[in-house]
Amino acid sequence: MAPSSRTEALGRLDGDDELVRAILPHCRLTRGGVWEDPVRGHRVGVCDAADPDEVARLFADVRVRTVINDPPYNVIVGGVKKSDALGKMTLAAYLEFSRRWVENAVACMADDADLFVWLGADYRDHFRPLPDFMVLMRAVEALRAKNYITVRNQRGYGTQKNWMWIRQELLHYAKGNPSFRVVYTDIPKVLKGYYKVVGGAMTENIERSRSETIRPGNVWIDIQQVFYRMEENVPGCYAQKPLSAIERIMRCCSDEGDVIGDFFAHSGSTLIAGERLGRRVITCDLDPVFAEIAIRRLERFRATGKAGWQWQSPFPEVTGDATESDGGDAADPDDGRLF
Ligand SMILES: C[S@@+](CC[C@H](N)C(=O)[O-])C[C@H]1O[C@@H](n2cnc3c(N)ncnc32)[C@H](O)[C@@H]1O
Numbered sequence: 001m002a003p004s005s006r007t008e009a010l011g012r013l014d015g016d017d018e019l020v021r022a023i024l025p026h027c028r029l030t031r032g033g034v035w036e037d038p039v040r041g042h043r044v045g046v047c048d049a050a051d052p053d054e055v056a057r058l059f060a061d062v063r064v065r066t067v068i069n070d071p072p073y074n075v076i077v078g079g080v081k082k083s084d085a086l087g088k089m090t091l092a093a094y095l096e097f098s099r100r101w102v103e104n105a106v107a108c109m110a111d112d113a114d115l116f117v118w119l120g121a122d123y124r125d126h127f128r129p130l131p132d133f134m135v136l137m138r139a140v141e142a143l144r145a146k147n148y149i150t151v152r153n154q155r156g157y158g159t160q161k162n163w164m165w166i167r168q169e170l171l172h173y174a175k176g177n178p179s180f181r182v183v184y185t186d187i188p189k190v191l192k193g194y195y196k197v198v199g200g201a202m203t204e205n206i207e208r209s210r211s212e213t214i215r216p217g218n219v220w221i222d223i224q225q226v227f228y229r230m231e232e233n234v235p236g237c238y239a240q241k242p243l244s245a246i247e248r249i250m251r252c253c254s255d256e257g258d259v260i261g262d263f264f265a266h267s268g269s270t271l272i273a274g275e276r277l278g279r280r281v282i283t284c285d286l287d288p289v290f291a292e293i294a295i296r297r298l299e300r301f302r303a304t305g306k307a308g309w310q311w312q313s314p315f316p317e318v319t320g321d322a323t324e325s326d327g328g329d330a331a332d333p334d335d336g337r338l339f
Helices: 016-026 053-056 090-106 132-137 243-253 269-277 288-304 324-328
Strands: 035-036 044-045 064-071 110-117 144-157 165-177 196-198 201-205 258-264 280-284
Touching: 016 288, 044 053, 044 288, 053 090, 053 201, 064 090, 064 243, 090 110, 090 132, 090 269, 110 132, 110 243, 132 165, 243 269, 258 269, 269 288
Parallel strands: 044 280, 064 110, 064 258, 258 280
Antiparallel strands: 035 044, 110 165, 144 165, 196 201
8 A cells, every 4th residue: 555645654544544444454452452561561452531441441450640641632633534533523522521531530540640631722613622621620529720731832833814823732630649740851041030148149040049951830842743753753643742741741740660541542652651761551542553553662662762663654564664765855744743
């Protein structure tokens, strides 16, 4: 089968039913199946995040320290036909789906645990569904709002008549009283000020601070979006989150050996981040193709040390493989790949 993308050996899977049909026989899991990692105990399942029985079976014997969930945003971007798993539903149906997966997340979380939720707002649809989701969360008694992070993308989408849309939202909720570890970015402190007399001498803030670099705060400006030139890129995945963002969450909100949950695996970024940081990851996707990609990505990482396929195919038996020059000569894509 010919590559369906100009730069990657495997095109967006949500736009190509024929490609998905060709890949499915190469996927080791079907609905309800769970792959158990013999090395570290990670699990990858093909489950519906909104189904209490399927989620309870996947997380049967574990309590999760941090859930990092990136559900479909119910937003159509770029006119690409979406798969059943990513189509647009009514707001009421989307909120019911959200209520159900949040309830399932709370049930598998430890007494002191964090829930992170990536979500989007569509200005063409009155910013749905972000504010609606936030209001919905007020009714979830077990969770309290802890923070609201905005990740600033380098590239965005938009026109000459509007501000470029370069933001991604990351909501942070807490159950109980989970610990939090302060981390720092690589961004140097540049602003002087906040003068204070210490021991009789006037000092300014940079002299007094614990680090020469700034903390990430709740606006992250140092996260590179994934695109095909990056080693961690997974062709076929249209909503891949950067490992650096997920690893920051894990460093702040978990310890080595802790269990991390992700109900929407897609490219398996949470799984790879957990593998790299010594966390155990339990994850699932409704689509067997993405569950297979997540497992293959882990196997590839262990075999080669590479975090993704860059522009090469996770399914070379179906697509053939790309040579380096297939991707290397092309121009950088200018898409946000937000969803
Ligand atoms: C936004 S993507 C997640 C991206 C992921 N964080 C990454 O970095 O690759 C959402 C994923 O949720 C999956 N999905 C949609 N509905 C689902 C459901 N009810 N249960 C589980 N997964 C679902 C889709 O197949 C898609 O792969």
